[in-house]
Amino acid sequence: MRGVISLGYWRAGLALRRSIVLCAMAVCLSSCGTPPANEAGRVKVSVCSSSSGGTQVVPLYALEKGIFGRYGLDVALTTINSGSRAVVALISGSVQLCQLSGSAVGHAVAAGADAVIVGALVDRYVYSLVVSPGIRSPSDLKGKAVAISAVGSASETAMRLALRTIGLRPDGDVAILSIGSQADRMAALEAGYVAGTLISVPELTLAREKGFRVLLDLSTMDLPSLHTGTVTSRAFLRGNRATVLNFMKAMTEAVFSIKRDRDGTLAVLGKYMQLDGQEDAAALDETYVFLKRKLVDVPTPSRAGLEAMLAEIARENPEAGRLTPHEIADFGVVHQLENDGFFRELLGQK
Numbered sequence: 001m002r003g004v005i006s007l008g009y010w011r012a013g014l015a016l017r018r019s020i021v022l023c024a025m026a027v028c029l030s031s032c033g034t035p036p037a038n039e040a041g042r043v044k045v046s047v048c049s050s051s052s053g054g055t056q057v058v059p060l061y062a063l064e065k066g067i068f069g070r071y072g073l074d075v076a077l078t079t080i081n082s083g084s085r086a087v088v089a090l091i092s093g094s095v096q097l098c099q100l101s102g103s104a105v106g107h108a109v110a111a112g113a114d115a116v117i118v119g120a121l122v123d124r125y126v127y128s129l130v131v132s133p134g135i136r137s138p139s140d141l142k143g144k145a146v147a148i149s150a151v152g153s154a155s156e157t158a159m160r161l162a163l164r165t166i167g168l169r170p171d172g173d174v175a176i177l178s179i180g181s182q183a184d185r186m187a188a189l190e191a192g193y194v195a196g197t198l199i200s201v202p203e204l205t206l207a208r209e210k211g212f213r214v215l216l217d218l219s220t221m222d223l224p225s226l227h228t229g230t231v232t233s234r235a236f237l238r239g240n241r242a243t244v245l246n247f248m249k250a251m252t253e254a255v256f257s258i259k260r261d262r263d264g265t266l267a268v269l270g271k272y273m274q275l276d277g278q279e280d281a282a283a284l285d286e287t288y289v290f291l292k293r294k295l296v297d298v299p300t301p302s303r304a305g306l307e308a309m310l311a312e313i314a315r316e317n318p319e320a321g322r323l324t325p326h327e328i329a330d331f332g333v334v335h336q337l338e339n340d341g342f343f344r345e346l347l348g349q350k
Contacts, residue, residue: 101154102226
């Protein structure tokens with residue numbers, strides 16, 4: 001099984017390298033120049049989210065509340081399930097900015113891609129390992145399969161960590177299958193195709209209501225990582241720094257507002273995640289409490305989190321282990337906003 005996994009990483013790296021070569025001209029055309037403006041003079045920016053989970057509510061909230069527009073941006077938002085797929089869209093020039101995991105960026109940069117983290121949204125693990133009702137202990141998982149979104153994704157990194165934490169060998173004791181989104185993984189679990197998967201709220205609440213068990217909750221362990229960050233290319237950042245700064249302002253204001261606007265946030269979550277305000281009230285409430293606890297106030301990428309993440313993915317991808325935080329992150333964007341007093345003004349601490 002180890003050989004199969006290694007081949008998967010070789011293929012993933014090859015796909016990334018091919019994308020870099022085939023899309024080099026597209027990246028230059030779409031990322032090096034200034035994005036077009038709409039009729040109102042707002043800069044058009046294509047943005048992706050790498051998950052449909054609750055932690056991705058921030059750009060959705062910013063869209064719904066017109067926050068991007070206040071900073072001169074006309075944002076088109078697309079969901080691309082799994083960070084490894086989303087980072088390919090980024091390096092191809094299909095999108096200019098994306099909300100995705102540090103794991104996906106680490107694998108991409110190790111493969112030679114132009115991707116860089118400019119801000120953080122969630123700098124701790126958020127997943128819980130959910131298993132079938134018949135799984136009563138870690139040993140019951142031996143010889144069975146668990147689901148992740150894709151090779152190189154945050155869910156894969158977290159799954160390998162979770163299995164080792166409960167004393168199991170990834171790929172040895174337990175097979176790891178690429179299934180897709182959280183909804184797809186839950187469907188596979190319900191169908192008995194896998195014995196476990198990693199999910200977060202609101203799917204976690206809904207899973208418990210259906211009788212599935214939480215074998216390990218990584219979100220309570222306060223382990224540093226970069227579950228979700230704002231990512232772009234260095235080429236786009238060099239040519240469009242003002243746009244990136246304005247995007248980070250909008251995202252930070254959205255986080256600030258989400259933590260003070262329970263009803264508005266629940267409405268956005270319900271709309272985009274197709275949850276009913278009454279029937280799914282428990283899932284929505286738990287998600288909101290989770291967001292208030294996990295979303296960072298000041299989006300500085302955590303060096304400790306990046307180092308921990310790189311060390312974790314180096315177990316499967318040694319090239320990624322040779323990277324430093326400064327090779328996958330640009331801390332200058334958030335530092336500039338700090339120096340300009342943006343966060344103090346936002347928090348009313350002038």
